[in-house]
Amino acid sequence: MLVEPRPPPAPLRGVRAALVSFSRVPAGGYPYRAREWQWAAAHLPLVGALIGAASAGVWKLARAAELGPLLPAILAVAASTWLSGALHEDGLADAADGLGGAHGGTRALEIMKDSRIGSYGALALGFSLLLRVAALAELDDKHWFLLVQIHCLARVGPVWLMWSQPYVSDPTSAKSPAFLPIGRAQLGVAFGWAALCTVLGVLGGSLAWVGGLAVVLVLVATSALGAQYFRRAVGGITGDLLGAVEQLGEIAAWLTWLGCRGL
Numbered sequence: 001m002l003v004e005p006r007p008p009p010a011p012l013r014g015v016r017a018a019l020v021s022f023s024r025v026p027a028g029g030y031p032y033r034a035r036e037w038q039w040a041a042a043h044l045p046l047v048g049a050l051i052g053a054a055s056a057g058v059w060k061l062a063r064a065a066e067l068g069p070l071l072p073a074i075l076a077v078a079a080s081t082w083l084s085g086a087l088h089e090d091g092l093a094d095a096a097d098g099l100g101g102a103h104g105g106t107r108a109l110e111i112m113k114d115s116r117i118g119s120y121g122a123l124a125l126g127f128s129l130l131l132r133v134a135a136l137a138e139l140d141d142k143h144w145f146l147l148v149q150i151h152c153l154a155r156v157g158p159v160w161l162m163w164s165q166p167y168v169s170d171p172t173s174a175k176s177p178a179f180l181p182i183g184r185a186q187l188g189v190a191f192g193w194a195a196l197c198t199v200l201g202v203l204g205g206s207l208a209w210v211g212g213l214a215v216v217l218v219l220v221a222t223s224a225l226g227a228q229y230f231r232r233a234v235g236g237i238t239g240d241l242l243g244a245v246e247q248l249g250e251i252a253a254w255l256t257w258l259g260c261r262g263l
Contacts, residue, residue: 010033010035010036010038010039011039011042011185011189013029013032013033013036013039014036014037014038014039014040014041014042014043015043015046016028016029016032017029017032017036017037017039017040018039018040018041018042018043018044018046018047019047019050020032020040021037021040021179022040022044022047022048022084022087023047023050023051023083023084023085024082024083024084024085025050025083034178037178037179038179038180038181038182038186039186039189040179041159041162041179041180041182041186041190042159042182042185042186042187042189042190043189043190043193044155044156044158044159044190045152045153045155045156045159045190045193045194045197046152046193047155048151048152048153048154048155049148049149049151049152049193049197051080051083051084051151052080052147052148052149052150052151052152053147053148054079054080054083055076055077055079055080055083055147055151056076056144056145056147056148058072058075058076058079059072059073059075059076059136059139059144059147060141060144062075062076063141069137069138070133070137072136072137073132073133073134073135073136073137073139074133076136076147077129077132077133077136080147080151087243088243088244088246088247089125089128089129089243089247090240090243091239091240091241091242091243091244091246091247092121092124092125092128092240092243092244092247092248093117093121093122093124093125094111094112094113094114094117094121094240094243095112095124095238095240095241095243095244096120096121096123096124096125096244097111097112097114097117097118097119097120097121098110098111098112098234098240099120099233099234100120100121100124101118101120103233104232104233104234105233105234108233108234109168109169109234109238112238112240113169128247128250128251131251131254131255132250132251132254135251135254135255135257135258136254138258142205142206143206143207144206145200145201145204145206145207146201146206146207146257148197148201149197149198149200149201149206149207150215150250150253150254150257151250152193152194152197153194153197153198153215153216153219153249153253154219154246154247154249154250154253155190155246155249156190156191156193156194156219156223157219157222157223157226157245157246157249158242158243158245158246159182159186159187159190160187160190160223160227161223161226161227161230161237161241161242161245162179162180162182162237162242163182163183163184163186163187164227165227165230165231165236165237166235166236166237167180167236167237167238168234168235168236168237168238169238169239198212198216207257208260210260211256211257211260211261214256214257214259214260215253215256215257215260218252218253218256219249219252219253222245222248222249222252223245223249226241226244226245226248
C-alpha cells in the first residue's frame with residue numbers, strides 16, 4: 001500500500017507561498033492551506049532580498065556595459081518593480097489618494113479601493129521612482145549588495161504592522177487577510193532574514209556598522225510613525241498601507257545610507 005508523502009512543514013511551504021504572493025516568480029504549489037498563507041508573511045523580507053539580488057544583477061550588467069550612472073539605476077528600479085508586480089507601488093499610490101484626498105475615516109478606505117489613480121497617488125508614485133533612481137545613481141560598484149539589503153529590510157516593517165495593528169479593510173474585498181493573523185514566530189523569522197542580510201552587508205563591506213545601525217533605526221522609526229498615523233487616520237492597516245510603508249522604508253533607507261556613507 002502506497003503511502004502519500006507528508007507535505008513539508010507550513011513554515012517551509014510558506015516560502016513558496018511568499019514567492020507566489022509577493023513576486024512574479026512562478027512558484028506554483030497550489031493549493032495552500034491557511035497556515036501556509038500565514039507563514040508567507042514571515043518570508044516577505046526573503047522575497048525582498050531575492051528581488052533585490054535580481055535588481056542588483058541588472059544594475060551590474062548595465063554598469064558593465066558602461067551606460068553611465070542614470071540608466072543602470074532606472075533599469076534596476078524597473079526590474080525590481082516588475083519582479084514585485086508593482087505590488088508596493090500600487091499600495092503607495094492608493095494610500096496617497098485615500099489619505100491625501102480624505103485625510104482619514106471610512107471615506108479614505110473607500111478611495112483606496114478605487115483602482116483609478118488620482119493626483120495624490122500619481123505624485124507619490126512619481127516621487128518614489130525619482131528618489132529611488134536618484135539614490136541608485138549614486139551607488140558605486142562595491143556597494144551593489146545594498147540593493148539586496150534595502151529591499152530586504154524595507155519589507156520587515158509591513159510584517160511588524162501585520163502583527164501589531166488591526167486590519168480594517170472589508171474581508172470580502174481585502175487582499176491581505178489570507179496572511180492574517182500572524183504570530184511572534186512569523187515576526188521572528190522576518191527579523192531573522194533582516195538580521196542575516198544586514199550582517200552579510202556589513203561583512204561584505206557594503207555598509208559600515210554606523211550606517212547599518214542608522215538604516216535600521218530609520219526603518220524602525222518609519223514603521224512606528226506609520227503605525228501611529230494609520231491607527232489615528234483609519235483605525236488600523238490595509239494592504240495598501242502596508243505597500244506604502246514598504247516604499248517609504250526603501251526611500252528612507254536609501255537617504256539614510258547616502259547621508260551616512262562618509263562615516
